[in-house]
Amino acid sequence: DIVMTQSPDSLAVSLGERATINCKSSQNVFHNSINKNQVAWYQQKPGQPPKLLIYWASTRESGVPDRFSGSGSGTDFTLTISSLQAEDVAVYYCQQYYSTPPGTFGQGTKVEVK
């Protein structure tokens, strides 16, 4: 089974500053036949279901602010919030959908305002 490991478990960032979350998969999740990394990122605010932010490791979901960006390939991935806003306080999860069965999530990273 593919294990997704996020770091750090939590971070505190000043408003307007950059927040960076890392996600490492235990196996390569790059799909050669479609030339894409099969990783998604989600945001979950308290009392709400998760919200899809990024898919294919770097494609922003419709309506997601462009301060959110995803990068990486193979086994190492990053979610970056370029300028943290108060409404970005949440827990962020990475997910792989490469394996069969797909769907494994990272343990989550809590982002707070410093």
Next chain:
Amino acid sequence: EVQLLESGGGLVQSGGSLRLSCAGSGFIFSNYAMYWVRQAPGKGLEWVSIINPSSGRIYYADSVRGRFTISRDNSKNTLYLQMNNLRAEDTAIYYCAKVRIVESVYDGFDIWGQGTVVVVSS
């Protein structure tokens, strides 16, 4: 509006059963794979079960295999999760989620329900 609405959660004793439902609307339900994902109190996300549009491909997490059964009725735009022999560790919010692209189980989840709470008392 595209949405998913779960129901069927509640309080049940250890060893008991519950059947969760998830009604989809605003999209062609029969075209999309669906997931059940759960979140224990204060914990992260765990995928529970997957079903493709035709019900021909079904997967379960090791933690629920043999106890839970996923199914769908495309004529009713509804996803189900039959949960038997429930344990205290099954206590969680249960979300249904829609896969982003048609037919495939291999993609992110673009639509989530609000969740239904299952509490298993020991």
